[in-house]
Amino acid sequence: EIVMTQSPATLSVSPGERATLSCRASQSISTNLAWYQQKPGQAPRLLIYGASTRATDIPARFSGSGSGTEFTLTISSLQSEDFAVYSCQQYNNWPPTFSFGPGTIVDIK
């Protein structure tokens, strides 16, 4: 079983600042990683797949990087609508045993 961890648990950031979120896999997953944004009471929204490819209609201020076991999601200049929970997900296995990280809360400083 691949275990996903994320850090920090909570990130307090001022609007306009840069946010850097980390995700780690317990074993190598190549670039088979996705990032999701979730706001209270809403379903998750896909941001990034393939570790670094932005999904359709995702603003360029969101970027992803990494491979193997270490991954990063960067929000270059936080907007008010970006305050949310961000989760990573690995999809390296087949048969599927997809796993998510516990999430990072990005809140207003």
Place this chain on the structure above:
Amino acid sequence: EVQLVESGGGLVQPGGSLRLSCAASGFTLSSYEMNWVRQAPGKGLEWISHITSSTSNVYYADSVKGRFTISRDNAKNSVYLQMNSLRAEDTAVYYCASFGSRGNWFDPWGQGTLVTVSS
């Protein structure tokens, strides 16, 4: 507009059963592999089940194996999750989600349906 809409959630007693439905609009669900993902209150996301598009091979997380059954009816553009022997720890919002167009990430997602297991 591509949309997934879940239904069938509610309050059920421990040991009871519930059937969730996920209806697609704006796209032909039969072409897509589908999943159920859940989120317990205040917790992270947990993938629980997958069904392939044409062969209908099914897969489950260990936490629900033997109790939950995923199925699909392509003629009705719908996917289902039959949940038996429900436990308190099954309390969660249940989302259906399609695989992405080119890989095994989840996109789009439905809005979710709440299942509460309590006496």
